[in-house]
Amino acid sequence: MQRVWLAAALALCSPSAALAAPDGYFDGRSAAEVELPRPPATAPAAAGLDSRLWIVVRAPTKQARTAVADTGISIEQVYGDRVGGIGTRAMIDRLKEQGLAPIHVSELDRLLPADFPPEDQAYHNYQELRKELEAIAARAPGLASIFVIGHSHQNREILALRLNTDAAGRQKSGKPAIAFMGTHHAREHLSTEVPLMLAAYLVDKRNEPEISALLSRRDIFILPMINPDGVEHDISGGFYRMHRKNMRENGRGSIGVDLNRNYGFHWGEGGASDRPDSDIYRGPAPFSEPETQAVKSFVEERKDTIKILLSYHTFSELILYPWGHSYDPIPDAEALAAYRAMAGTMGRMTGYTPQQSSELYIASGDTTDWAWGAHRIFSFTFELTPKTMWDGGFYPGADAINTTFNNNIRPALYLIELADDPYRAARTLSQTQLKPTPVSGGR
Numbered sequence: 001m002q003r004v005w006l007a008a009a010l011a012l013c014s015p016s017a018a019l020a021a022p023d024g025y026f027d028g029r030s031a032a033e034v035e036l037p038r039p040p041a042t043a044p045a046a047a048g049l050d051s052r053l054w055i056v057v058r059a060p061t062k063q064a065r066t067a068v069a070d071t072g073i074s075i076e077q078v079y080g081d082r083v084g085g086i087g088t089r090a091m092i093d094r095l096k097e098q099g100l101a102p103i104h105v106s107e108l109d110r111l112l113p114a115d116f117p118p119e120d121q122a123y124h125n126y127q128e129l130r131k132e133l134e135a136i137a138a139r140a141p142g143l144a145s146i147f148v149i150g151h152s153h154q155n156r157e158i159l160a161l162r163l164n165t166d167a168a169g170r171q172k173s174g175k176p177a178i179a180f181m182g183t184h185h186a187r188e189h190l191s192t193e194v195p196l197m198l199a200a201y202l203v204d205k206r207n208e209p210e211i212s213a214l215l216s217r218r219d220i221f222i223l224p225m226i227n228p229d230g231v232e233h234d235i236s237g238g239f240y241r242m243h244r245k246n247m248r249e250n251g252r253g254s255i256g257v258d259l260n261r262n263y264g265f266h267w268g269e270g271g272a273s274d275r276p277d278s279d280i281y282r283g284p285a286p287f288s289e290p291e292t293q294a295v296k297s298f299v300e301e302r303k304d305t306i307k308i309l310l311s312y313h314t315f316s317e318l319i320l321y322p323w324g325h326s327y328d329p330i331p332d333a334e335a336l337a338a339y340r341a342m343a344g345t346m347g348r349m350t351g352y353t354p355q356q357s358s359e360l361y362i363a364s365g366d367t368t369d370w371a372w373g374a375h376r377i378f379s380f381t382f383e384l385t386p387k388t389m390w391d392g393g394f395y396p397g398a399d400a401i402n403t404t405f406n407n408n409i410r411p412a413l414y415l416i417e418l419a420d421d422p423y424r425a426a427r428t429l430s431q432t433q434l435k436p437t438p439v440s441g442g443r
């Protein structure tokens with residue numbers, strides 16, 4: 001997969017094209033020197049890529065990056081004084097009105113593999129995810145159960161796997177709870193695989209003393225695919241469609257709401273677009289989408305016991321905590337100290353960069369701002385592997401699954417351990433004593 005992707009990227013090297021090779025994108029040319037490519041005649045209109053572009057802009061401060069996001073561009077990569085993101089020509093025009101001309105623009109489909117490579121079969125589509133969750137649950141009756149938290153626009157069941165030695169399905173439990181979520185954004189397939197592997201890891205090691213001790217004391221919920229419609233759309237047709245949003249029909253040929261801009265805490269503020277064609281379209285109202293409604297109900301039914309929530313995304317290798325909608329830190333000093341301690345510890349475990357979400361740029365309506373702002377649940381967004389678009393971006397290949405999971409076991413176990421009292425993270429900065437066993441071999 002990595003090889004295929006690189007081949008596609010290197011195809012951009014043609015000296016006659018205005019498009020530059022990946023490492024030539026940042027060659028210091030001024031915007032005026034960069035000719036905007038025209039959409040190719042052969043652009044696969046059915047892929048929904050025809051009007052979207054990969055856009056690189058110089059934006060050295062968080063305020064400048066917020067101005068980029070406010071045009072409707074979905075920022076996917078921040079590095080040095082530049083950001084890379086996905087948007088349309090109209091958004092480039094809005095950038096220019098603010099004096100933020102792009103350094104580089106390329107057609108998105110030119111950055112994609114031509115078809116679904118066989119080596120990516122290790123990733124789970126929706127039906128495969130369902131089967132895998134059922135198989136995991138079947139291995140541990142009395143510990144694992146599955147239930148449905150709601151339905152997507154296209155009526156797919158949004159599934160949760162629960163690990164609790166005393167309660168199954170929707171039964172009440174007084175144990176401290178933690179929730180792991182994946183794939184709010186369709187094309188971020190690795191963010192399904194990591195929580196799915198976490199479920200298998202905990203079940204298969206349930207008799208090892210340290211894991212057994214954790215499982216007996218906690219109520220663990222794993223929801224690997226919040227946006228099943230988007231996932232199925234992204235992989236349908238034999239090639240990736242670079243789809244981010246859900247599958248709401250917005251009219252005028254526009255599809256999808258950004259589920260991670262649709263949560264109802266400071267909804268509709270900065271870094272979320274009111275334009276349906278934007279990849280960061282916030283939707284017509286807070287919690288307008290069945291997928292975010294499902295998460296809302298799931299959390300609110302358990303708000304007395306869920307202490308920690310982790311939402312996996314890709315990519316950039318970051319550990320983010322609230323606020324995202326404001327540059328201000330959260331006002332509760334004790335909680336902020338706990339957030340910083342947890343994020344710092346997990347940063348050392350993974351090599352990922354811990355920071356307040358808005359240090360990147362303002363984004364409103366995300367899962368973590370809502371979970372913290374509305375319910376005081378300690379909430380993190382992990383932007384998983386890889387670090388950049390040029391390392392594979394959203395499609396890093398099957399090899400990334402095990403390595404990324406192995407790099408993320410320790411923070412997962414650490415958060416499970418802390419879920420009775422996250423505030424103690426700031427009191428005892430020492431890292432968890434748990435020594436996870438790396439997983440090897442593909443599935």
Ligand SMILES: [Zn+2]
Pocket residue numbers: 184185188260313314
């Ligand atoms: Zn995402």
